[in-house]
Amino acid sequence: MKRFILIAFIMSLLNPVSAKVMKGSAIDYISTKNPREIISVKLSRDFDLNDSVTLKKGYVLVGKMQDINHPTSWHHNAYFTFVPTSYIDLEHKEHLIKDEIKAVYRQKMKPDYKHSEITVGEFMFSPSYIDNTKRMLNGETKDVWNEYANRNTPWGKGEEIEIKSGETIYFNFPD
Numbered sequence: 001m002k003r004f005i006l007i008a009f010i011m012s013l014l015n016p017v018s019a020k021v022m023k024g025s026a027i028d029y030i031s032t033k034n035p036r037e038i039i040s041v042k043l044s045r046d047f048d049l050n051d052s053v054t055l056k057k058g059y060v061l062v063g064k065m066q067d068i069n070h071p072t073s074w075h076h077n078a079y080f081t082f083v084p085t086s087y088i089d090l091e092h093k094e095h096l097i098k099d100e101i102k103a104v105y106r107q108k109m110k111p112d113y114k115h116s117e118i119t120v121g122e123f124m125f126s127p128s129y130i131d132n133t134k135r136m137l138n139g140e141t142k143d144v145w146n147e148y149a150n151r152n153t154p155w156g157k158g159e160e161i162e163i164k165s166g167e168t169i170y171f172n173f174p175d
Contacts, residue, residue: 020047020048020172020173020174020175021106021170021171021172021173022041022043022047022061022103022170022171022173023043023044023045023047023168023169023170024041024042024043024044024061024168024169024170024171025041025042025044025166025167025168025169026039026040026041026163026164026165026166026167026169027039027040027041027042027060027165028040028165029162029163029164029165030065030161030162030163030169031160031161031162031163032068032069032070032078032079032080032160032161032162033160033162035065035068035080036065037064037065038062038063038064038065038085039062039063039064039065039082040060040061040062041060041061041063041082041169041171042058042059042060042061043055043056043057043058043059043060043061044057044168045057049084049087049097049101049173050099050101053087053097055087056089056090058090059087059088059089059090060087060088061084061087062084062085062086062087062088062094063082063083063084063085063086064082064083064085065080065081065082066080066081066082066083066102067080067081067102068080070160071157071158071159071160072157072158073156073157073158074156074158075156075157075158076158077107077158077159077160077161078158078159078160078161079104079105079107079161080104080105080161081102081103081104081105082102082103082104082105082171083100083101083102083103084097084101084103085097101173101174102174103171103172103173103174104171104172105161105169105170105171106170106171106172107161108168108170
């Protein structure tokens with residue numbers, strides 16, 4: 001019985017996630033603080049929207065920004081869904097998209113250099129112990145407690161989404 005449960009658990013980890021990732025760059029400023037109704041994204045690579053529509057690199061995908069959820073406590077960041085309504089090809093012709101397809105904004109992972117740790121064998125230490133210039137740049141006289149008091153606590157608030165024009169953006173489309 002234990003062996004069966006172990007095999008079932010391992011097989012559940014091997015199931016692929018059924019989502020297509022679209023990579024593009026924002027044409028307009030996108031924010032969840034001041035959301036726009038219509039947003040535009042220029043594709044960075046070819047993408048199959050559905051069985052009948054294939055979008056090429058350089059096409060502009062235009063759509064609605066819906067289901068906007070603002071950040072909440074417990075570090076839940078803001079998110080939204082993108083519903084493409086049309087696309088503009090390289091010859092500047094606009095084509096309507098008949099199907100309603102909802103894509104979820106995919107967050108970029110931001111590295112946390114100040115709270116990272118290095119492991120060497122069994123020993124774990126922070127890079128700030130090694131690099132004295134980093135401590136000088138952070139300012140030894142600065143009150144670090146006030147700045148980072150609620151950063152890693154569960155009641156801290158998440159972050160709003162702010163994407164400037166030209167920045168890379170990712171969306172998860174259903175398969």
